[in-house]
Amino acid sequence: xxxxxxxxxxxxxxxxxxxxxxxxxxxxxxxxxxxxxxxxxxxxxxxxxxxxxxxxxxxxxxxxxxxxxxxxxxxxxxxxxxxxxxxxxxxxxxxxxxxxxxxxxxxxxxxxxxxxxxxxxxxxxxxxxxxxxxxxxxxxxxxxxxxxxxxxxxxxxxxxxxxxxxxxxxxxxxxxxxxxxxxxxxx
Numbered sequence: 677x678x679x680x681x682x683x684x685x686x687x688x689x690x691x692x693x694x695x696x697x698x699x700x701x702x703x704x705x706x707x708x709x710x711x712x713x714x715x716x717x718x719x720x721x722x723x724x725x726x727x728x729x730x731x732x733x734x735x736x737x738x739x740x741x742x743x744x745x746x747x748x749x750x751x752x753x754x755x756x757x758x759x760x761x762x763x764x765x766x767x768x769x770x771x772x773x774x775x776x777x778x779x780x781x782x783x784x785x786x787x788x789x790x791x792x793x794x795x796x797x798x799x800x801x802x803x804x805x806x807x808x809x810x811x812x813x814x815x816x817x818x819x820x821x822x823x824x825x826x827x828x829x830x831x832x833x834x835x836x837x838x839x840x841x842x843x844x845x846x847x848x849x850x851x852x853x854x855x856x857x858x859x860x861x862x863x
Contacts, residue, residue, distance in 0.1 A: 703777030
């Protein structure tokens with residue numbers, strides 16, 4: 677691990693390559709899994725606020741899930757997450773374009789309907805953050821469905837932390853990211 681400010685960054689984020697390859701995986705990470713996307717407490721109020729503007733971009737099944745369960749749920753582990761469709765694994769906010777998943781929240785964001793891109797856990801994936809009172813720990817979540825992203829990242833020579841520069845800056849700031857780059861260069 678390397679320490680950058682009050683964040684511990686696992687070396688796998690620096691040493692492994694990754695670039696999403698949606699033509700291969702079709703965005704299956706938004707459909708597979710054992711729960712919805714992890715949420716931070718403050719994100720639940722954002723979801724409630726933006727839902728009316730995101731709803732037009734959602735599937736009927738996603739809308740039904742939100743209407744039944746709410747804009748967020750507490751999963752079996754007691755964690756805040758996005759709701760899933762039909763008790764299945766598909767996130768309620770998933771929509772489809774040309775056979776590839778798209779986040780309805782992100783679509784509304786791209787069209788200027790909302791000013792919040794999507795939950796930070798989605799934006800940071802495959803980095804997962806564990807939050808403690810005094811610090812955060814960032815680790816690389818390896819998942820077999822991302823094999824093509826690992827291969828594509830290796831072909832392009834893009835480490836995880838560089839692929840996720842924008843969400844890392846969104847979460848921790850530009851100065852923090854510059855400090856991360858300096859720490860990586862010093863390794």
